[in-house]
Amino acid sequence: MVLSDFYNVENKRIAVLGGGSMATALVKVLSENNDQIYWWMRNKEAIEHIRKFGHNPRYLSNAELNTENITLSDDIDEICAAADIIILVIPSAFLRDAIEKTTVDLSEKIIFSSIKGIVPGVNMIVGEYLNSVLGIPLDNIGVIAGPCHAEEVALERLSYLTLASIDMEHAYVLGAHLSCRYMRIQISDDIYGTEYAAVLKNIYAIAAGICHGLGYGDNFQAVLVSNALREMKRFIKAVHPIKRDIAGSAYMGDLLVTAYSQFSRNRTLGTMVGKGYSVQAAMLEMRMVAEGYYATGLIRNIKKAYDVKMPIANAVYKILYEGKPAAKVIERLSRKFS
Numbered sequence: 138m139v140l141s142d143f144y145n146v147e148n149k150r151i152a153v154l155g156g157g158s159m160a161t162a163l164v165k166v167l168s169e170n171n172d173q174i175y176w177w178m179r180n181k182e183a184i185e186h187i188r189k190f191g192h193n194p195r196y197l198s199n200a201e202l203n204t205e206n207i208t209l210s211d212d213i214d215e216i217c218a219a220a221d222i223i224i225l226v227i228p229s230a231f232l233r234d235a236i237e238k239t240t241v242d243l244s245e246k247i248i249f250s251s252i253k254g255i256v257p258g259v260n261m262i263v264g265e266y267l268n269s270v271l272g273i274p275l276d277n278i279g280v281i282a283g284p285c286h287a288e289e290v291a292l293e294r295l296s297y298l299t300l301a302s303i304d305m306e307h308a309y310v311l312g313a314h315l316s317c318r319y320m321r322i323q324i325s326d327d328i329y330g331t332e333y334a335a336v337l338k339n340i341y342a343i344a345a346g347i348c349h350g351l352g353y354g355d356n357f358q359a360v361l362v363s364n365a366l367r368e369m370k371r372f373i374k375a376v377h378p379i380k381r382d383i384a385g386s387a388y389m390g391d392l393l394v395t396a397y398s399q400f401s402r403n404r405t406l407g408t409m410v411g412k413g414y415s416v417q418a419a420m421l422e423m424r425m426v427a428e429g430y431y432a433t434g435l436i437r438n439i440k441k442a443y444d445v446k447m448p449i450a451n452a453v454y455k456i457l458y459e460g461k462p463a464a465k466v467i468e469r470l471s472r473k474f475s
């Protein structure tokens with residue numbers, strides 16, 4: 138179901154936590170649609186710059202922000218306290234450091250995560266971490282899934298977000314605040330499947346980049362991506378077996394955008410590794426965070442509990458974490474494809 142118009146939805150106070158590209162993109166949409174948006178980021182200079190010039194100097198700097206409607210602060214308590222709905226857009230590696238500092242009681246808030254990664258230390262997707270570590274009721278947790286590159290939101294190119302929550306009322310309410318001329322909203326109740334799909338597609342985008350960097354062509358990429366989709370389906374079915382259409386845009390759509398887009402951080406990381414950069418050099422050169430690198434290391438811990446074959450994720454692990462030669466690993470992987 139696509140929702141392009143919402144009526145009679147109660148105004149909620151919305152906060153965005155994070156200062157990177159996707160946080161900036163969401164704030165752009167929200168501040169165009171709503172009178173007051175609350176935005177937390179760590180960087181004081183960036184805050185000053187945004188207040189003065191209406192642009193984030195470090196990420197998505199071409200996006201114009203309606204500062205009249207934005208309350209910015211580097212005080213996470215101030216921003217969380219002000220909000221009914223909190224959107225998390227902090228890379229998973231840094232989430233705990235930020236959110237565990239807040240003294241605000243989060244259990245009454247509605248929390249949506251746009252993070253596509255696994256929380257280190259606890260080896261959980263964000264929804265599970267919010268529920269079992271921070272004690273947020275499952276009904277108050279939601280997922281913002283793609284396919285949606287922040288860069289295209291900044292360019293106001295028509296994009297779709299899938300909002301997933303068990304209490305679907307929350308997804309409808311946030312959808313009302315996010316829906317606009319260039320942003321359409323789809324609603325789902327699959328909070329586990331959409332989140333795991335978002336984590337896995339990053340690993341497969343790294344694989345696509347590695348193959349591209351090694352010189353494999355479109356024919357091979359198509360086979361890689363279709364095998365990746367089957368691997369994703371197997372894994373999600375094992376972890377949370379409900380009826381879902383894996384060809385939906387939050388699953389296959391997000392895999393396609395990240396595996397093929399020029400904007401993809403994860404594909405870019407893979408391409409550099411395929412071309413011969415060390416992982417460390419590639420990560421240093423990219424100013425952005427490729428979540429798939431961390432997920433490749435952490436998904437193995439989650440996978441142990443399930444009997445699922447994941448040859449592509451294993452191959453990426455061998456290349457990124459064991460330093461195995463990419464050309465050899467991919468050649469072996471290619472023999473497993475059908």
Ligand SMILES: NC(=O)c1ccc[n+]([C@@H]2O[C@H](COP(=O)([O-])OP(=O)(O)OC[C@H]3O[C@@H](n4cnc5c(N)ncnc54)[C@H](O)[C@@H]3O)[C@@H](O)[C@H]2O)c1
Pocket residue numbers: 155156157158159160179196226227228229231251252253254283285286287288424425426427428
């Ligand atoms: N970029 C997109 O198009 C997009 C789309 C959907 C979801 N996401 C998700 O949003 C989350 C944020 O990604 P992004 O692409 O907006 O980030 P980004 O790569 O644009 O920016 C990196 C962010 O990480 C922060 N950061 C870097 N080092 C840090 C540290 N040591 N401690 C705390 N914070 C640090 C930076 O301040 C910045 O906010 C990720 O989970 C990503 O998967 C991104």
Ligand SMILES: O=P(O)(O)OC[C@H](O)CO
Pocket residue numbers: 253283284285286339342391394395396398400401402403404
């Ligand atoms: O394509 P990436 O690797 O930049 O990831 C960004 C988003 O997850 C796309 O939906």
